[in-house]
Amino acid sequence: MKKNMNKNYFEVLRPGINSTFQDNGRNNFYHIGIPFSGAMDNRNFLLANTISNNEINNPVLEFAYQGPKLKYIGENISINVTGDVNFKIIRKNKNLEFSCYENIILENNDCLDILSTNRSVYGYLSIGGTFEVDYYLNSCSTNTKAKIGANSGEKLEKGQIIHLKNIKKILPKNKIEYLNSKIENIRIIKGPHFDYFSKDAIDSFLSDEFNVTKLSDRMGIRLKGPKINNIKNTNIKSEGLVKGVIQITADGDPIIMLSDHGTIGGYPKIGVVISADYDKLVQIPPGSKIKFKEINLKDAETIFKLYEMETQNLISNIK
Amino acid sequence: MIKNISNLGDAALYCDFGTEVNKEINRNVINYFNNLRDSNFLGITNITPSYNKLVISFDLKLTSFAKLKKQVENLELKKNNNSKNNLIKIPVCCAEEFALDIKRLQKLLKINEAKIYETFFSKNYYCYMTGFIAGMPFLGDMDKSLFVKRLETPRVKVPKNSIGITEQFCNIYTFESPGGWNIIGKTPVDIFDNKKNTEPNLINPGDTISFYPISKLEYEKKYE
Numbered sequence: 029m030k031k032n033m034n035k036n037y038f039e040v041l042r043p044g045i046n047s048t049f050q051d052n053g054r055n056n057f058y059h060i061g062i063p064f065s066g067a068m069d070n071r072n073f074l075l076a077n078t079i080s081n082n083e084i085n086n087p088v089l090e091f092a093y094q095g096p097k098l099k100y101i102g103e104n105i106s107i108n109v110t111g112d113v114n115f116k117i118i119r120k121n122k123n124l125e126f127s128c129y130e131n132i133i134l135e136n137n138d139c140l141d142i143l144s145t146n147r148s149v150y151g152y153l154s155i156g157g158t159f160e161v162d163y164y165l166n167s168c169s170t171n172t173k174a175k176i177g178a179n180s181g182e183k184l185e186k187g188q189i190i191h192l193k194n195i196k197k198i199l200p201k202n203k204i205e206y207l208n209s210k211i212e213n214i215r216i217i218k219g220p221h222f223d224y225f226s227k228d229a230i231d232s233f234l235s236d237e238f239n240v241t242k243l244s245d246r247m248g249i250r251l252k253g254p255k256i257n258n259i260k261n262t263n264i265k266s267e268g269l270v271k272g273v274i275q276i277t278a279d280g281d282p283i284i285m286l287s288d289h290g291t292i293g294g295y296p297k298i299g300v301v302i303s304a305d306y307d308k309l310v311q312i313p314p315g316s317k318i319k320f321k322e323i324n325l326k327d328a329e330t331i332f333k334l335y336e337m338e339t340q341n342l343i344s345n346i347k
Numbered sequence: 348m349i350k351n352i353s354n355l356g357d358a359a360l361y362c363d364f365g366t367e368v369n370k371e372i373n374r375n376v377i378n379y380f381n382n383l384r385d386s387n388f389l390g391i392t393n394i395t396p397s398y399n400k401l402v403i404s405f406d407l408k409l410t411s412f413a414k415l416k417k418q419v420e421n422l423e424l425k426k427n428n429n430s431k432n433n434l435i436k437i438p439v440c441c442a443e444e445f446a447l448d449i450k451r452l453q454k455l456l457k458i459n460e461a462k463i464y465e466t467f468f469s470k471n472y473y474c475y476m477t478g479f480i481a482g483m484p485f486l487g488d489m490d491k492s493l494f495v496k497r498l499e500t501p502r503v504k505v506p507k508n509s510i511g512i513t514e515q516f517c518n519i520y521t522f523e524s525p526g527g528w529n530i531i532g533k534t535p536v537d538i539f540d541n542k543k544n545t546e547p548n549l550i551n552p553g554d555t556i557s558f559y560p561i562s563k564l565e566y567e568k569k570y571e
Contacts, residue, residue, distance in 0.1 A: 058393035058404070059380065060548040061478035061521075061539075164544060174481035174522070176541050220353060220361050265368055266479070268395030268402030270359045291478035292397055300356025303407050325412060328357040332407050 036102025049178035076154035095142025111151030221296035255280030440566035445533035482539025501527035
């Protein structure tokens with residue numbers, strides 16, 4: 029007999045600060061103003077789905093800082109959490125502690141409480157099965173600005189029900205030992221408007237520390253530090269952006285574009301964060317200090333290959 | 348034609364078509380955009396046309412700057428590949444409650460309301476690009492007599508579907524959003540329909556837009 033699809037579900041007791049469903053994101057819609065979106069930290073997203081024996085692009089629940097508190101109703105299910113995350117399961121009034129990067133079993137009436145990400149920003153919840161979510165333009169990734177993707181383009185809300193489908197048999201532990209490395213030095217490549225800035229401004233940009241401010245989210249990271257003064261006009265004609273672009277605003281502050289960024293912008297682009305440092309960049313919480321280091325394209329490509337190999341090694345070490 | 352291709356980071360091409368803003372340069376950008384969309388070059392993840400630049404992002408796992416640059420440089424352009432571009436008519440209601448900045452404009456431009464609208468509706472507008480927020484079209488060129496700066500202090504919330512003007516451009520706010528353009532009316536037509544799963548945006552880069560005035564009554568009818 030076919031299982032009732034809605035037999036297994038989570039009830040959202042606390043939504044968390046910014047909990048959204050994400051997958052790999054959507055390609056080929058920048059020209060109509062729709063950014064990639066997708067899981068911010070791609071490596072932790074891949075690890076979450078791999079530990080769950082899922083397809084690589086299966087939806088996950090992404091959370092930031094404080095995660096959701098979810099009550100589970102249904103048959104036993106394997107779940108795992110990735111990132112640097114502090115969480116517990118409340119089972120019959122007992123608090124059970126678990127580690128990230130391994131499958132654990134959730135039982136009927138268990139309460140999964142994702143308390144916080146530790147000195148980082150994003151974490152991921154994956155299940156041995158699939159969150160039942162809406163797709164839009166080939167992706168379930170929620171973009172709260174355009175109100176598209178899973179959950180009608182909204183963050184998780186208190187009291188809502190998350191239906192689950194394709195529940196798998198209990199999975200092996202699939203544990204890996206992985207420590208999220210924290211970085212303060214972000215490597216960048218010169219942007220097309222590098223020469224809009226004075227030598228002093230460039231020196232300061234590449235040697236001084238910048239504070240990550242609270243005005244940081246899935247769209248971008250705003251930095252405060254020494255003012256980066258331009259020698260040419262700050263307003264350029266609006267043009268295409270990509271994630272990782274560092275623009276200097278009219279006030280002389282750097283702003284780094286992240287996965288939900290506006291697709292075009294009119295501030296000069298002083299640099300672009302290398303692809304290999306993106307996952308680590310997004311995990312730097314407000315209050316931290318960062319420094320930029322300039323490297324060339326060839327080195328950036330080599331570092332990316334190494335980063336990819338490392339990710340693949342991690343995946344093959346899951347057992 | 349493309350004057351220069353440089354790298355925007357390690358996973359995008361930055362194609363420079365010049366520094367001016369005019370239709371001739373932008374048509375070149377759009378022509379490349381349309382041809383590239385048909386090209387199926389491996390690894391392209393996004394192509395973003397703007398006034399005089401084209402940004403091509405790619406998956407660094409599948410291709411590289413040098414490889415894709417060569418392909419773009421050797422791309423054989425099909426002539427007049429603008430079959431994708433349409434003429435679209437957009438109704439605009441200019442009732443007082445929607446024309447948030449008309450009084451300011453009369454003062455700044457020293458032209459009366461009727462003349463502002465007559466001038467605005469007498470032209471067709473070309474879509475240079477869409478974006479910033481989903482589906483927002485950047486249209487031009489305005490008649491010189493209507494050139495005006497942005498608001499000194501941007502609005503925290505511009506109502507969805509508002510028509511704004513600034514300098515040589517006009518646009519349509521596809522979502523409620525912060526913004527500093529001078530608002531002269533509102534359309535009942537959703538320019539970006541987030542319920543449509545294919546082509547959710549009504550206006551594409553390269554399209555031509557013809558605005559026409561409607562009364563409050565017609566606005567309400569269309570809204571139903």
